[in-house]
Amino acid sequence: MAEVLERVDGWCGELVLRRAGADLEVIANGMFLMDTRNGESERLLVAAAVERAPRPARILIGGLGVGFSLRAALEEAGVGEIVVVEREPAVIEWNRSGPLRDVHGDALNDRRVTVVEADLVSWLRHTEQRFDVLCLDIDNGPQWTLTKGNAELYSGLGLDMLAGRLRPGGVLAVWSAQASAEFTEALRARFTDVRVLDVPVPRGEPDVVWLASP
Numbered sequence: 001m002a003e004v005l006e007r008v009d010g011w012c013g014e015l016v017l018r019r020a021g022a023d024l025e026v027i028a029n030g031m032f033l034m035d036t037r038n039g040e041s042e043r044l045l046v047a048a049a050v051e052r053a054p055r056p057a058r059i060l061i062g063g064l065g066v067g068f069s070l071r072a073a074l075e076e077a078g079v080g081e082i083v084v085v086e087r088e089p090a091v092i093e094w095n096r097s098g099p100l101r102d103v104h105g106d107a108l109n110d111r112r113v114t115v116v117e118a119d120l121v122s123w124l125r126h127t128e129q130r131f132d133v134l135c136l137d138i139d140n141g142p143q144w145t146l147t148k149g150n151a152e153l154y155s156g157l158g159l160d161m162l163a164g165r166l167r168p169g170g171v172l173a174v175w176s177a178q179a180s181a182e183f184t185e186a187l188r189a190r191f192t193d194v195r196v197l198d199v200p201v202p203r204g205e206p207d208v209v210w211l212a213s214p
């Protein structure tokens with residue numbers, strides 16, 4: 001039986017932080033969003049992209065979650081500055097000074113990390129910043145978004161915008177809980193090098209990480 005630690009209003013309705021045994025879970029509007037159980041594909045999202053990018057890599061992480069991807073970025077050699085864009089103030093707080101801080105060893109306090117509280121889609125539309133690596137994990141996948149507005153990111157216009165935020169030699173990495181041939185095709189229409197990595201999970205469909213370079 002999970003214990004509710006905090007319940008707040010979020011962007012997509014009720015956002016709940018729960019403890020289930022030794023693990024923590026984040027539930028958004030009744031839908032499972034993230035937990036601290038595994039994190040293999042969330043780490044691979046960063047490691048595989050950084051491996052292909054120029055160094056020292058300037059990294060954008062879209063979606064803080066429980067900080068697995070952020071911790072992975074800090075542990076990669078050749079990583080410079082990391083900008084994390086997260087729209088839920090409660091998620092930032094749970095990671096900065098709440099129960100999630102121990103999951104990543106207080107990663108938000110690392111001098112290389114800047115956290116921006118913003119909607120990633122709007123922020124990307126307006127920023128002039130460029131990155132060597134863009135790591136996106138804000139949804140269950142391109143065809144299973146948390147909120148309607150997130151879908152823009154995976155559209156043709158969204159992918160053009162993302163390509164425009166990359167520095168020369170840069171890499172876009174996208175996480176998903178399910179495969180999407182349609183999204184692979186959309187990437188292939190805009191990027192010259194596209195790879196699809198399947199990551200087996202204990203139950204159900206493998207997670208998927210797309211890597212794309214212009």
Ligand SMILES: C[S@@+](CC[C@H](N)C(=O)[O-])C[C@H]1O[C@@H](n2cnc3c(N)ncnc32)[C@H](O)[C@@H]1O
Nearest residue numbers: 042063065066067068069086087119120137138
């Ligand atoms: C699945 S979790 C990310 C998991 C993360 N990779 C990790 O290692 O823990 C998705 C995160 O993206 C955030 N998010 C969803 N849509 C967003 C948006 N449009 N802008 C910024 N953050 C968003 C959610 O609040 C949540 O914290």
